[in-house]
Amino acid sequence: MEKFPTKVLRVRGAKLSGNDGEISIEFDLEPFNFEVDGYQDRADTSIRLDGISLPNDPTSLEEQEFTFPVNPEAGYIDGSVYILAAHNPVDVTKLRFGKLKGKTLPVDVESLWDMEFECTGFKSFLFNFSSEIEL
Secondary structure, eight states, X not given: OBOOOGGGOOEEEEXXXXXXXXXXXXXXXOXXXXXXXXXXXXXXXXXXXXXXXXXSOHHHHTTOEEEOOOTTSTTOOEEEEEETTEEEEEEEEEEEEOOOBTTEEEEEEEEEEOTTTXXXXXXXXXXXXXXXXXX
């Protein structure tokens, strides 16, 4: 298995939706090229997080930090990203929100991408990133 080229992952922004206790966040990724086992491809995808037990009020999230267990433990975030036409689980273990900036809310994310789940040819990896949620 090959190491995933995490340097190609760039988060363009995020959107929050849902009701209190059942929040979804979608992180839009810039399209990127990659190679695995001699095969070259391009991905145009996003990281989708669903079933997050958080309030939908951005002022309640401001400057708060939340930790989550990994799937299948109760309270996990149902996260995924599609690469190589495969469902790749994304376990988010921490969301750290910053101070509101007008109509955006900064967030830092700690995640583990399970690229071995559907045999993509890549090893699983940790990926921590920051983004701005559009409100």
